[in-house]
Amino acid sequence: SQQGEEDPQALSIQEGENATMNCSYKTSINNLQWYRQNSGRGLVHLILIRSNEREKHSGRLRVTLDTSKKSSSLLITASRAADTASYFCARRNQGGKLIFGQGTELSVKP
Amino acid sequence: GAGVSQSPRYKVAKRGQDVALRCDPISGHVSLFWYQQALGQGPEFLTYFQNEAQLDKSGLPSDRFFAERPEGSVSTLKIQRTQQEDSAVYLCASSLVIWGRVTEAFFGQGTRLTVV
Numbered sequence: 001s002q003q004g005e006e007d008p009q010a011l012s013i014q015e016g017e018n019a020t021m022n023c024s025y026k027t028s029i030n031n032l033q034w035y036r037q038n039s040g041r042g043l044v045h046l047i048l049i050r051s052n053e054r055e056k057h058s059g060r061l062r063v064t065l066d067t068s069k070k071s072s073s074l075l076i077t078a079s080r081a082a083d084t085a086s087y088f089c090a091r092r093n094q095g096g097k098l099i100f101g102q103g104t105e106l107s108v109k110p
Numbered sequence: 111g112a113g114v115s116q117s118p119r120y121k122v123a124k125r126g127q128d129v130a131l132r133c134d135p136i137s138g139h140v141s142l143f144w145y146q147q148a149l150g151q152g153p154e155f156l157t158y159f160q161n162e163a164q165l166d167k168s169g170l171p172s173d174r175f176f177a178e179r180p181e182g183s184v185s186t187l188k189i190q191r192t193q194q195e196d197s198a199v200y201l202c203a204s205s206l207v208i209w210g211r212v213t214e215a216f217f218g219q220g221t222r223l224t225v226v
Contacts, residue, residue, distance in 0.1 A: 043153070043201060043217040088152050095166055096212035097143060098203075100152035 006089060006101040014109050019076045021104040023089030024069075031092065032065060032072045035100075038085035046074075046087075081110045112136065114218035116202050122224045123192045131187045131221045135204030141212050142185050144177055145201040147220070153201055159185060160207065192225045199223075 005024045013019055023032070034046045049056045049065045049072065056063045062075040076083055086105050090098040115134040123129050135142050141160055145153035146169075155169040161182040170177070174193075179185040189196055199222050203215040 042219040043203075045214055045216075048214075090152075092212065095158065096141060096205075096207075097155045097158055097166065097169075098145075098153075098215060099155065103152050 006104050008104060009102065010105045012107040012109065013079055015079060015081055017079055019079050019106055021074045021087050022071060023101050024071045025091055026070065029091045033090045034063060034074050035088045035090060036085045037088065079108045081108050084108045114202055114204050114216050116218035116221050118221060119219060120222050122226060125194060125225055126191050128188065128190045129192055129223065131200050133185045133202030133218060135183065135202070136216055139204035140207045141205045142179060143203045143215065144187050145203065147199045147201055194225050197223055197225045
């Protein structure tokens with residue numbers, strides 16, 4: 001499989017808590033992307049971080065990237081029940097295709 | 111609508127039956143991708159088109175899988191003689207190409223194929 005590793009595979013938290021998901025990859029990257037997938041809206045692009053960036057914010061999302069460790073993390077602050085979904089990291093290869101991780105299934109309980 | 115549209119949303123096929131899955135990309139999007147997503151897994155690349163040209167089909171799992179995009183817009187993924195292991199969600203994505211680079215991909219809702 002070309003997929004990277006994500007952990008945890010599943011995460012259950014209470015509304016208002018923060019959720020952290022991690023992603024590791026094997027080859028060098030130009031950028032890393034995070035996607036969310038739920039049954040209502042399909043697979044949606046959340047945020048992209050370039051290889052020369054260490055941290056990026058978008059609303060309640062914070063992404064970090066450590067190219068020396070080939071890893072990235074996605075932090076969702078002040079989680080809401082509507083954040084319940086699967087989250088995937090993905091890198092784009094030179095041909096343009098996205099290579100996804102296995103995903104983290106997040107459950108936010110009200 | 112303005113997004114990527116896939117049909118049907120759900121398809122149940124008997125083993126051995128042929129199926130055809132349709133993808134309508136966002137108008138003007140040059141790039142079109144097909145992915146296969148098994149239950150509990152991330153999407154896995156199947157094939158890539160730029161306009162009508164199929165530039166990469168390295169992810170197609172067998173010669174039973176065939177994709178086309180004859181006029182550079184709508185694409186069809188065909189699976190012949192379906193097997194139970196073909197059961198998955200099939201996702202289509204489209205994107206622009208700017209300065210030779212594929213930009214953000216927009217995904218359709220997918221077609222859930224169940225082979226019984």
